Amino acid sequence: MSTDPRRQVPRTDTLLADGQIVPAVERLGRLLVKDAIRTVQERIRAGALPPVDAVPAVLAELPATAAALRPVLNATGVLVHTNLGRAPLSVAAVAAVAAAAGTTDVELDLGTGRRGPRGEAALAALRAAVPAAEAAIVVNNCAAALALVATALGQGRELVIARGELVEIGDGFRIPELLESTGARLREVGTTNRVTVEDYTRALGPDTGAVLKVHPSNFVVRGFTREVPVGGLAAALAGTGVPLVADIGSGLPGPHSALPGEPDLQTTLADGADLVLxxxxxxxxGPQAGLVLGRADLVQRLRRHALYRALRVDKTTLAALEATLRGPLPPVRRMLVADVAELRARAATLAARLVAAGVDAAAVDSAARVGGGGAPEHPLASAAVSLPEEHAARLRAGSPPVVGYVEAGRTLLDLRSVLPEDDEALATAVLAAVAG
Structure with missing residues (x-):
């Protein structure tokens, strides 16, 4: 009889019935656990693992959740990092999502027992955050908001827009192609670098559906340039019946001292825009969503359009949005107002801890960014921990993964994009990655 331990591979059904693995089946589902079991069985057959260690090896192989997405520590210094899921949700928003995950009163008036307005609490919170808005709706992202506006106001008609605002918004998607896909015709005015009020007014006619103003958030044109601000356009359009729609992109509710050049929802509407996106x-x-605020009659026109049904958001998004607006300052805005002296102190503390453990580390000054196409010319003074360049890949392979950036032959972990309460997790992850 062979004593080869590889012939003693535990059976799949035996492992599935093990008392330590059964809770994992209940939490993750049978298929994911069976995948982990097969991986461990192959290791045993290859002689890389003793059969007696099968159960702990299966438990170690299991993912934290049934989804493939993994939490990542964002140490890039980019506050709104598209590749890392943009804005992290606040604790209040996460709790609201969990509460809304089950059966909710999203479209039920509990007082009358009849159908109620969908997401009214979230929309009320949005209007409260932007008092200049008469009404609001929410769709699944800003591109969807623009597509809805173009369809409802411009289908078969002309949308007037400056040539310098026909931008690419990322991943190859371009504003003119998005607008034309709705059936609207674009009436381009001005030149790449200059546009005047007269350019806009000369383009108006009986086929004009709206005038669009798109904030070119991820680039800046310098030199011999000219644009027409929202206030100037609103004054020129007064009495024409042509709505002015402004897509400001990043979604600041109101003016922010850290980003003096960034447009915001409240000011844009107060300056005369009929709709702001x-x-x-x-x-x-908050969560991924496209916000549309402004004149009540136009918002209602969008809400009643057939396309709105295809673009509306689910109950968890509504819950997260309301909690973001009503709850404590969300992480991105906490990062935005972080004190530089405190960032330096945190970097010094973390670097000292790593040095004490034998790691080549140092605290350095750095420059963080808003990201997500926002405020491209407003670097944010920050502080980082500097490590050898080769640690970048090890950190990304860790648990949790840590994503920094490489500059001048060193890996930098910028702390403006890391909340203070995550410093301990960051230190532990770095020490584990450096240890190999």
Missing amino acids: ASGDKLLG
């Missing part, structure tokens, strides 16, 4: 998961700090 923005993202919910950038500087607002």
